Amino acid sequence: MVIQRFLITLILVLTVASGFFSTPLKAEEAKAKDVAEEGPDKKEREVRKIRKVPHTHDEQGGHEEQHEGIVRISKESYDLLGIETVKVTPSSPKEYIRTTAEIQFNANRVFHIGPRVPGRVVDIFADLGDEVKKGQKLAMLDSVELGNAVSEYLISKTNLSVQKAHFEREEMLWKKKVSSEREMLDAKSAYLRAKAEFEAAENKLHLFGLNEDDINTLRSETHSITAFPLLSPFSGTVVQKHLALGEMEEPSAQLFTVADLGVLWIILDIYEKDLTKINIGQEVKVSVSAYPDIYFPGKISYISDIMDERTRTVKVRVELDNNKRKLKPGMFATAEIATGGALPGHKELIIPCSAIQNYEGGKVVFVAIGDYSYKMKEVRAGNESNEHVEILEGLTEGDEIVTKGAFYLKSELQKEMLGHDHAH
CATH class of the missing domain: 2.40.50.100 (RNA polymerase II/Efflux pump adaptor protein, barrel-sandwich hybrid domain)
Structure with missing residues (x-):
């Protein structure tokens, strides 16, 4: 009986001692962890924390959103990245003169x-x-x-x-x-x-x-x-x-x-009815099939004083900057001249080029859907200038699209979907 009491007392003492020593040990470990988090990688961890997309629903729901192209970010991420949005509104498209021609050498060079x-x-x-x-x-x-x-x-x-x-x-x-x-x-x-x-x-x-x-x-x-x-x-x-x-x-x-291939020419045939819409120095956008997504800037440098009696057209020379050597004499090209007027009775959706992202062979934009959430939508683009692009399909009037930070949202969506694929 005495022995039994002794054993019980010994067990209690050991239990208390174990708690006494383990508590400081855990405290030290926690302190060490806090110190480590204050190290040089703290900023990187903050970026990871910001990148992480919070979910307020179960994991299965999150996977469904990934497949739907939805990205969620925190308010902290929103503020830090400076995400900007604009509402899509229809506008009257500019009138263009469009014609085709062949790129030529600069005859003076x-x-x-x-x-x-x-x-x-x-x-x-x-x-x-x-x-x-x-x-x-x-x-x-x-x-x-x-x-x-x-x-x-x-x-x-x-x-x-x-x-x-x-x-x-x-x-x-x-x-x-x-x-x-x-x-x-x-x-x-x-x-x-x-x-x-x-x-x-x-x-x-x-x-x-x-x-x-x-x-x-x-x-x-x-x-x-x-x-x-x-x-x-x-x-x-x-x-x-x-x-x-x-x-x-x-x-x-x-x-x-x-x-000298640094400057090339393209000779356009402009109809008589359009002569009042063009001037020396007017800007021209030129595209070729080899680079369908690139517009090459040019300027009208000469308007002929003679009209072709058979075709009722006038020769117009456009000089093209070709310092990057992408254009080749002999290429067929399409030229567009913005006349400054608007087409009556026509409306189209025009958005900033910064909103467009290339994704899996197509073009996408991110539409705000509330609560710092953004849905990726595929679009079909039309005419494009240096700053704006026409949207033919994929958006509707009133959509609020991301114009700054779209690349970040695309990257996050790709990471989320990649992580989901690895999990399976």
Whole structure:
């Protein structure tokens, strides 16, 4: 009996002691956890906390909302992200002139390069697609005619030196009354004739494409006096090349085409009834099938003064900025010119481009449905400008759509659905 009481007392003591030691231990663990949460990753955890979509219903209901494309966020998330919305209202669409045409080279910035005299190709320095600078050598040709021209130049240069010395001598003698005036004038005439022949021979070499440095080195033993270069007239891109080593080329041949692709042209046919709606400098939107979601800006730079009597249209030139090299000469394009007027009796839904998000091959927007909840809706877009886009299907008047923060909502929806798929 005594032993039994002793055992009971011992058990009670151990139980109390266990509670005494475990309580401080748990307190220390909790404190350590709090300290850790105050560390450098606290901000990241706050972001995760904000991203988490709270649910006020059971888990199954949340999964159904994910499939319906509904995203819920907290008020804290709403304030931190600065989500902005606007109501969809119908407006009168602008009137557009739409036409198709072919993209062309800028005719003022394209040059066909060929030899001025017959010659055989002995070296090629440029290839298709190369970016070349003004004055850069594209190829070298060897020409018998150039050899003859160089010989004429060297002979005329020597003759000029001789005739100049003779004239200076006769002029000195005439001033000293040693020789007659007639002898001095004859020497002067011969000198002027030699000078004219030399200048003509030098100009002929320039026509072959030789510059001053080339001409000054004609007497060099290592310099070929029968070869001449083909030079690029300006900086641009080699877009055509029609020559090979050893080929004999004539002056009519177009061996290279160099073009400035930074600015291209598109020539539009505008009907007579629309002429009062266009002006020089007016903006034009151009699209091509290769990039259906991109509009390329252009401006009207020329309106023809002549009307085609057969089609009753006028040629209008539009200059297109092509610094990114997406547009290619020869592409068919569609051009739209906003005339500034509104189509009477027409209404359409226009929303900011910032509301549109690309999602699984389509376009979507997020519509506010209350309580910091947003439903994703697929839409079909129509005409688009730099800031606004026409909505053909998917929205109705009065819908409140997200214009700032839509990308975040899309990301959260994708994460929620991904997590749901992994859970299953």
